[in-house]
Amino acid sequence: MFGKNRVTFAKFGSVILVSFVLVAGLAIPLSPSPQSWLEFPVIPGLEDKARNLFFHVPMSWTAVLAFFISAVYGIRYLRSRDIDFDLISVSAAGLGLLFSLLATVTGALWARFNWGAFWNWDPRQTSIFVLLLIYGAYFGLRSAIENEEKRGRLSAVYTILAGFTVPFFVFVLPRMMAGLHPGALGDDTGKGPLFETKMIAPNMRVLFYTSLVAFTLLFLWLLNMRVRAARLEYQQSLHRS
Amino acid sequence: MKTLQSSYAVLLKDAQSELRTRYAVNALLMFVVTAAVIVQLAIRSEAPSPSVLSGLFWVVVFFAAMSGLSRTFVSEEERNTAMTLQLVASPTAVYFGKLFFNIVLTLILNAAITFLFTVVFPGFEVRQFETFVLTVVLGSLGLASASTILAAIVAKAGSKGTLYPVLAFPILIPLLMTAMKATTRALEGEPFGAASAEFQVLISYIMVITAGSYLLFDYVWKE
Numbered sequence: 417m418f419g420k421n422r423v424t425f426a427k428f429g430s431v432i433l434v435s436f437v438l439v440a441g442l443a444i445p446l447s448p449s450p451q452s453w454l455e456f457p458v459i460p461g462l463e464d465k466a467r468n469l470f471f472h473v474p475m476s477w478t479a480v481l482a483f484f485i486s487a488v489y490g491i492r493y494l495r496s497r498d499i500d501f502d503l504i505s506v507s508a509a510g511l512g513l514l515f516s517l518l519a520t521v522t523g524a525l526w527a528r529f530n531w532g533a534f535w536n537w538d539p540r541q542t543s544i545f546v547l548l549l550i551y552g553a554y555f556g557l558r559s560a561i562e563n564e565e566k567r568g569r570l571s572a573v574y575t576i577l578a579g580f581t582v583p584f585f586v587f588v589l590p591r592m593m594a595g596l597h598p599g600a601l602g603d604d605t606g607k608g609p610l611f612e613t614k615m616i617a618p619n620m621r622v623l624f625y626t627s628l629v630a631f632t633l634l635f636l637w638l639l640n641m642r643v644r645a646a647r648l649e650y651q652q653s654l655h656r657s
Numbered sequence: 658m659k660t661l662q663s664s665y666a667v668l669l670k671d672a673q674s675e676l677r678t679r680y681a682v683n684a685l686l687m688f689v690v691t692a693a694v695i696v697q698l699a700i701r702s703e704a705p706s707p708s709v710l711s712g713l714f715w716v717v718v719f720f721a722a723m724s725g726l727s728r729t730f731v732s733e734e735e736r737n738t739a740m741t742l743q744l745v746a747s748p749t750a751v752y753f754g755k756l757f758f759n760i761v762l763t764l765i766l767n768a769a770i771t772f773l774f775t776v777v778f779p780g781f782e783v784r785q786f787e788t789f790v791l792t793v794v795l796g797s798l799g800l801a802s803a804s805t806i807l808a809a810i811v812a813k814a815g816s817k818g819t820l821y822p823v824l825a826f827p828i829l830i831p832l833l834m835t836a837m838k839a840t841t842r843a844l845e846g847e848p849f850g851a852a853s854a855e856f857q858v859l860i861s862y863i864m865v866i867t868a869g870s871y872l873l874f875d876y877v878w879k880e
Binding site: 494542546549550552553556557560561566569570572573574576577578580581584585588589592593 | 806807810813814815820823824826827828830831834835838854858862865866869870873876877
């Protein structure tokens, strides 16, 4: 799928950056009046819980990215009927499921300590739940069809169709409805979920965007590994039959 | 123009074969009656709020649609007529024919559910008529357009009955959430303009799903 150099880049880049984000995100001390770049401001009501920003948000972002990639390779499969694109599409969907689960778990844990319950049916919790359902339905559909060509074709149509509705509940509905996430209706602290607020200090923002890059690279590396494994499995299944 | 004519022919064909057996309409109406009575038995003496009632309304609509709307494509596969239809009509004509058929079916369905809810639940009183009608019509259009393409997928996947609601639910959630909210507004008697944001979401949802289905239908339909 990618050139060898790019894979090496994604591999080392993600290992280094994710480790960096883990250490920096957890270890940089909080201070009521930050003096240097190595201190985060204390956000009233959030304190140490604000650190979840560096992990939870990039995970949800990666889940949506995975979904997008799955839909794009679904389109490419329909256009060319090249089984390789189907393998990439399904690998991306599998990783999307993994990252949605991670985002759900980190979010639910955080919600338990900040909002009082693991699950509140906030619009964004609903939307990640729907993402999980879509991936579940996608794999359910795939397991229902024996024929490879038909399986690739129908599941590609489904992932593209679902891709059309994803923007509604990731970008539209959470902003229209009242909710607990930043950027919900009636929340004047920020314009969107990647909040452009004064609450977030410049150094937090830098670490946050580093984390976005880190998790994206991690996703690409994992995707590459899964695609290679899927290709081998496919070759094997050809030999067997 | 020719596509429009042949999709009208497909619609007529489906309507005729439906009128011969009345399977889908009867099954749908019986389902709706059963569901409404079960809900009524469950909440017997309670006085549910408008938001609960609009939720129940769309729950019944969703499951009724799931039990009836896949018929158009499943019956083609069951009677082995899909191949013939492929030969005589273009995929676009088939898609729009089936879509119109499902729209008609959903509108009948929603009218029946509205009637039943008004009779069975004293609290189900539409205070803002225009909002309610527009929501139900837009909701039916969106429901029919998403269900039609998914019915085609399910029919080609071997008509696995349980698969249909599983596939449809995530795709229909934006529609259902918005329709529920708009229905609540109608039941609470808020002015017509209050639901304009919901109408915008519903209209854009219908356009996106119909356009997407139109583009993707070829790949589902042609073996």
